[in-house]
Amino acid sequence: MEDRGFDLEERVDALEESTLKRSLSPVDRVAERGYFAPPPGSELPVLSADEALVFAANNYLGLTDDQRVQDAARQAAATVGTGAGASRLVTGDTMVHQDLERLLAETKGTERALSFSSGYAANVGTITALEPDVIFSDEYNHASIVDGCRLTAAETVVYDHCDATSLRSKLAARAESAAASDESWLIVTDSVFSMDGTVAPLTEICEAAEEFGAWLMVDEAHATGLYANGGGVVQAEGLEDRVQIQMGTLSKALASQGGYVAGSDELIECLVNDARSFVFSTGLAPPAAAAASEALHIARHSDVRERLWQNVAHLRDGLESMGFDVLGDSQILPVLVGDRDDAVALADGLRIRDVVAPAIRPPTVPEGTNRIRVAPLATHDQDDIVTCLEAFKDAGEDVGLL
Template sequence: MTKETEPRPSGGAEGTEATNEGDFGFDPAARLAERDQQGLRRTLQPVEHVAARSRMASDPGGEKPRYGAEQIVFAANNYLGLTQDERVVRAAREAAEAVGTGAGASRLVTGDTGLHRGLERDLADAKGTERALLFSSGYAANVGTIGALDPDVVFSDALNHASIIDGCRLSDAETVVYDHCDADSLAAAMADRSRSSTPDDSWLIVTDSVFSMDGDVAPLADICDVAERYGAWVMVDEAHATGLYDGGGIVQREGLSDRVHVQMGTLSKALASQGGYVAGSTALVEQLANAARSFVFSTGLTPPAVGAAREALRIAREEKRHEQLWDRVSRLRSGLEALGYDVLGTTQILPVVIGDRSDAVALAERLRERGIVAPAIRPPTVPEGTSRIRVSPMATHTEADIDRCLDAFEAAGQELDLL
């Protein structure tokens, strides 16, 4: 029952004084000031083109962007450089002309088209599963899938993406965090939890395959071994791997399609579009279509996004563009290490560890002055003392682009006494 209170005076009338019994509003300016004080405030920086090279603008607020000189972008997840490929652009245009610019409704109403079903068949084939289901984003796919599975316990890698963390929270499952990329830590956590489990409990292990800030790869085969020991399900987020291994991801590279129950990924990185997907059994897909709230209550993915992603997936599977990417990655990693930088990971994501946050920010600024866009990543995104420059080359970067990036790292590093 709500406690009764006396009505507030209306105020404003002659001979009366307005009173304020409480302030239950918000103060976004104060919150922004706090972020400024902590060095955590971010700004939007519009780009002119989503490509290996682009002009960029400082945050214009509500005004029109004013672009500066062209710079080389080593900060995007457009790994195969397909966002401006004429075939992908044409596929998006043809989808809009044939189907429409938007789906117009939830997939469960009238937003389900033959185009959506075609991409889902292609994704299922690439991932070695019976079915696939499209979501409006990778974030929505993770949150909706974990919620729809409704596990009793989730075992989550310590460095999993925020969408996985939020999915665990929203599912109201007990969440057990195990040490990063450590199957022994996972096994110990499951052994400990098994002492208080019941036969009816459902357990889900969730991990990224490629981790976006460290560029390393989860030991998926070992994780599957542990899962099978306890009868748990395995869910793998392939956001930063989809399309880079003959159209598939790390699950396909390691031959684990039949051991991973839930394969999630995005269309917005290597596949140069927008949206997310989940691939798995027919029963899984049907359950998600009925119970994943982020699917049920969202308008279907736009036809141009579907058309673009389908063509990008075809190119990724049929051509060898990924080989060009790995060549650029190897050249850049070797060059950075030769300069004396500490580069983490084994994938297309090259985290250059600087340590001190102010040094990392300063290095990013000096790189920008030399025409290289590569962001500084600092706490709380990464642990204290591990601030870094996150470098991600594209297949469409030229050898001259790679050399210019290395020259910028060398000159800026020497100026800041980092080398």
């Protein structure tokens, strides 16, 4: 009989030949430092004897091992349960979910919020539920936005990265088409872009959206918890009344798991009923919801955000003073290397010096823009920052970049 299956061995070999094969590397804890194991395959992981500093995580506020966050998760597990047990629309809705969503809505300045099982599910579910006719999408938007666009019947128009002028020209060109008067338009952008560290010009994008009557959806995955009052870039720029849909995650600065959408009461009612990734998924686990609530409270009412931005400034200044080209204007510090082999060699040199900051290569980033994505945490102390800078200096000299 003819084999109509899949040649997976050939696929893996092709990845290895192109140096694009990635592997899991288990760590003993999620924090600013930890013990890592080499890729174990099907075997049990064996942890390294040397502790490494982590400068690659999205745990920006360092709250994953905060005692208050852990206690909140334990309490929710003990009193509510370890899992929601069903879709929120069946029996999986709890007071813990309601409390989280109330706090998110308050932080984001909206009428309501809705939590999803992941940020990916939030983006895909929201875009498909809205069923826009045309979507205008930043060229560097996250894969979950791209996939949400693909799953709709909408025509997707891509505009230049963080370029409101490019967006306006795309909107103007579309407005000249015969069908434009009957179309629904949605503009979607990340606020902070995860691989470039760039921040979208949201005020200018709002102006373009309002000029042409489009709705705006902003993905605050890498901004939630880090800006004004624990909000994102939308809050920092005072745009709550001009952005119809605010999306974000609970799995980065909020040290938990899941995603959310914040907006009007009508928006949330539509998502509760029409977002398939919400309707047909088990509700967010109560411990995850409680952990995110506590982390958001800490982000709003402590100095943890200030400590993060101090570390960001120290690390950026140090890297730039050495001669490294550091991209972006956020807490994400991509060190541009260019050549793929040099980027891999630099990452390996850092790892030898017990600093974890992997090389980012195509297809994640465009050809010729290989980089080291550096992300300090609020819980790194000044000695940790100095150690990271010294590792970059020594490894950069070894590779011939300095």
